Structures are given as C-alpha cells and as structure tokens.
Amino acid sequence: MxxxxxxxxxxxxxxxxxxxxxxxxxxxxxxxxxxxxxxxxxxxxEQQGGADGRTLLASVSQSRIQVTYLGGRTKTGSMEELTSVDPSWxxxxxxxxxxxxxxxxxxxxxxxxxxxxxxxxxxxxxxxxxxxxxxxxxxxxxxxxxxxxxxxxxxxxxxxxxxxxxxxxxxxxxxxxxxxxxxxxxxxxxxxxxxxxxxxxxxxxPKPETLAAYAYDQIDVPKTEVELKPQAKSTVNLPTWVWLDKGTFKEVKVRAELPNTGLWAETTAKPVALHLEPGTEDAETYPASGECEINADGSIGTPYTKGDADRTPPCGIRYLRASNGEPYQLKASVTWEISWEGTDGAHGDLPDGTFETTQDMEVQEIQAINR
Incomplete structure (x- = not known):
C-alpha cells in the first residue's frame, strides 16, 4: 500500500x-x-476492549470499540467463530x-x-x-x-x-x-x-449497524458434538437417533460500544435448526430434508429411550450400507439466527450464521441391537 x-x-x-x-x-x-x-x-x-488505552498506537486495525459478552459464552469448552450463510455479506x-x-x-x-x-x-x-x-x-x-x-x-x-x-x-x-x-x-x-x-x-x-456488524464478527458459539444412539456405531437399516439437550445451545449475545459517541449495539445469535449430512448417499435422514428444528424448550430432536430402536426418530439417520472399516463422516451444522438492537431503538437482522462439526460413524451389518 x-x-x-x-x-x-x-x-x-x-x-x-x-x-x-x-x-x-x-x-x-x-x-x-x-x-x-x-x-x-x-x-x-465479560468485557474486552478493542484498545488498551494507548491512543498513540497507530494501527490500521486497532479499533477502540469495546466488546462485552453478555450471554452464551462459556469459560470452559471450545468456542468457535460463526460463518455467515451469505458469502457475499x-x-x-x-x-x-x-x-x-x-x-x-x-x-x-x-x-x-x-x-x-x-x-x-x-x-x-x-x-x-x-x-x-x-x-x-x-x-x-x-x-x-x-x-x-x-x-x-x-x-x-x-x-x-x-x-x-x-x-x-x-x-x-x-x-x-x-x-x-x-x-x-x-x-x-x-x-x-x-x-x-x-x-x-x-x-x-459509525452507526449502530456498524457496531452490530462488529459484534457479529466477535460471536463465538460452542463446539459441541451431537448426541447419538447408538453412539458412533450404527447398524444397517436401523435408525440412529440424533439430539441435542436444551442446555447445549443457548443464545449468544455480544455488545459493542464505541466510547465517546453514545453508540452501542447488541447482536444476538439464536440457534434455530440442525442440519444433518450422513456422509454417504446410501443413507436416509429424518426428516427427509435433514433439517431438524429447535423444539419449544430449546432442545433438538428427542433423546433415545429403551424400546425406540424400531421407531422413526424425529431427528436422525438410517444408513443403508455398512462402512466397511472406513467410517462415514457425519456432518452436523447448527444454523444461528442473528438479530440486533442498538442506540435510540435501532434494530434489525443480519445474515444467519452456521457452524459445522464432523463425527466418525461406523456402520455394521449385524442386525441386532440392545433394546
């Protein structure tokens, strides 16, 4: 430059x-x-300032915007950045x-x-x-x-x-x-x-929208694997139940403030759906779209209970062919709905975010399962 x-x-x-x-x-x-x-x-x-008070530090990327994590951020466990579903945004x-x-x-x-x-x-x-x-x-x-x-x-x-x-x-x-x-x-x-x-x-x-977008950039979400039954090993033609407990995913809220301007915005990421990709064409998803919606209590799917082996899960997968020693890569991505509010009642929506995890799935031919 x-x-x-x-x-x-x-x-x-x-x-x-x-x-x-x-x-x-x-x-x-x-x-x-x-x-x-x-x-x-x-x-x-939890608050993190974009500048450390050394106002003479002239860095092209050193913003003075102060960031506060208001909810959904844990001090333990892995947190990962969201990816916008709109690649042009x-x-x-x-x-x-x-x-x-x-x-x-x-x-x-x-x-x-x-x-x-x-x-x-x-x-x-x-x-x-x-x-x-x-x-x-x-x-x-x-x-x-x-x-x-x-x-x-x-x-x-x-x-x-x-x-x-x-x-x-x-x-x-x-x-x-x-x-x-x-x-x-x-x-x-x-x-x-x-x-x-x-x-x-x-x-x-700077506008409230500017700070809302800045806060979006700071959003981290929990990196958590979905619950499976059977765990990490399925059986051909028998459904694998998939679910997330209501406490696993919560709203994540980030506040961004620009000192000496009166400008602020709070950006909220709310989990709304789980998408499943079995890792092979020889499989069926439940529902057929692979989109498992969030339940009213914040959970996804329904936990497996004894006697459910032959039932169709509200969220799950049925593999039609054994993995033969090379596990399938089950991809589970959670969609997060993004909204914001800020100075003088300003508010709006930003593009949804997503985060994807991958798990190994062994699929066996044996037609028996513990009930």
Whole structure:
C-alpha cells in the first residue's frame, strides 16, 4: 500500500508500507465525550476492549470499540467463530472513530517532534511531524487521500489543535484482516475535527449497524458434538437417533460500544435448526430434508429411550450400507439466527450464521441391537 510521508512543509515522498507503525510516545486518554456517555452494559458480562488505552498506537486495525459478552459464552469448552450463510455479506471494511482531544493531539505531536518516528494521520498514511504541525497547529490545508474517489477532497486546517474547543479529532480504522481490502480505502479522510455531541456527516461514520456488524464478527458459539444412539456405531437399516439437550445451545449475545459517541449495539445469535449430512448417499435422514428444528424448550430432536430402536426418530439417520472399516463422516451444522438492537431503538437482522462439526460413524451389518 502506498503511504505519503511528509519531509518538511510542501515536500512529499511516496513509499511502500505494510503493517502497523508505532508513534514514539506515551499514553493519552480521551477526556471529552462526543455524544455523552455510552449506555451501561447490562448483565455485567465479560468485557474486552478493542484498545488498551494507548491512543498513540497507530494501527490500521486497532479499533477502540469495546466488546462485552453478555450471554452464551462459556469459560470452559471450545468456542468457535460463526460463518455467515451469505458469502457475499461482510461487515464494513472501515469506519471513523474519535481518537484525540486537542490537548492529547498537541502532546502527541510535541513528542513526535522531539523523538522522531512516524504517526498515522489516517489508516493508510504515515507521517513525520510535518503534516501535524502544518495542518493541525498552523492551519494549512491538506489533501485527503481518497483513492476510491474521482477527485481528492481538501481538508481545511486547524489553529493550535483546536484547543479551547469542545470535541475530538476522529481518524479512520480498518476491520482487522482487511488492511489490503480495496474497500478499506473508502475511509480516506485525514484526521478531522468533530464537535462534541455530534457524529460525522459521512457515509463511513459509525452507526449502530456498524457496531452490530462488529459484534457479529466477535460471536463465538460452542463446539459441541451431537448426541447419538447408538453412539458412533450404527447398524444397517436401523435408525440412529440424533439430539441435542436444551442446555447445549443457548443464545449468544455480544455488545459493542464505541466510547465517546453514545453508540452501542447488541447482536444476538439464536440457534434455530440442525442440519444433518450422513456422509454417504446410501443413507436416509429424518426428516427427509435433514433439517431438524429447535423444539419449544430449546432442545433438538428427542433423546433415545429403551424400546425406540424400531421407531422413526424425529431427528436422525438410517444408513443403508455398512462402512466397511472406513467410517462415514457425519456432518452436523447448527444454523444461528442473528438479530440486533442498538442506540435510540435501532434494530434489525443480519445474515444467519452456521457452524459445522464432523463425527466418525461406523456402520455394521449385524442386525441386532440392545433394546
């Protein structure tokens, strides 16, 4: 990716760079909220911040969004990421976030001038102190870096870092893992000022939907094998019962908040169906579609009980041919319905998610089974 490096007023050079660059500075805290305090996190869930307070760490993928796990996440057992059933859907590749108060930006630039190094003026451009002095202290206009725009826009300068004004400077951030995504260049504005209590009038400004999609990215679901009877070994022409207890899968809820904006969203993943693939064409599924719906109590299917061997299970498989030493790969995938709610009553749905597990199934010819 190209980056522009200021080598003194009016003098520019183009270089190539990847990865992240650290401002050679200490720490700075945002101390003036933009839009009031965020809503408190209900439920006292486990919280993980997207930033560690080191606001001078200029990483293209270091969001300051705070994530709280409100339900469904266990401290024991394996948790795995969901995969969207819509391969064309992706959370936003970039957006803008508040980063510096006037005082914090001035202190950072003074440190940059003293110690040298590079600082990020947006998610794609790394600079020496030149632009920060020219643009944010002395008021010179600068070009934005709008690669996806037909014409580059111009940013008006600031005097003395807007000290004495109530608000913050905002900067672009890129979704982790998408640093080289062309869509990430949509957020090309260099760091800009936003008055307190307002959100930027920009199509890439954060919205509740942005945070809902960010929370979707953080959802993990339990990696649990389905219950089988017979367990891992079936008999030709006799049904294998499949079920999940009601306590196995629960709703998973993730809250995402962007500090100093008043913006938040809670995204909920609810299990709604189990899909079975026997691993061979020589098999029948129950129901025929292979889709076992969630029962009213949250369980899937019905547990096998003594005497059920000849009955048709509500959720299960009947193998028609023995596996002959090479076990069939039984695939069980749970579909999770995704919804969200957020700031000022905003709400909506996101594409369903799915997670798949695979289990070995030995199928024997013996026509006897313990009842």
């Amino acid at each position: 190209p980056r522009l490096i200021s080598e003194g007023r009016g003098k520019w050079a183009v270089a190539l760079a990847v990865g992240s660059v650290l401002w050679a500075a200490g720490t700075a805290q945002a101390d003036k909220p933009v839009g009031g305090s965020t809503s408190p996190s209900p439920g006292g869930g 992706e959370p936003p590749a970039c957006w803008y976030e508040p980063v510096f108060t006037p005082e914090a930006l001035k202190a950072a630039v003074e440190d940059l001038k003293k110690n040298g190094g590079l600082g990020a003026v947006n998610a794609h451009e790394w600079w020496t102190s030149g632009i920060f002095v020219d643009h944010y202290e002395e008021g010179e206009e600068q070009d934005n870096f709008d690669l996806n725009s037909s014409t580059n826009s111009t940013a008006k300068g600031y005097k003395d870092y807007n000290q004495g004004k109530d608000g913050m400077f905002w900067r672009s951030v890129v979704r982790k893992g998408h640093e080289h995504d062309p869509k990430a260049w949509d957020c090309g504005r260099i760091m800009f000022w936003q008055d307190a209590g307002t959100i930027p009038d920009d199509e890439n400004a």
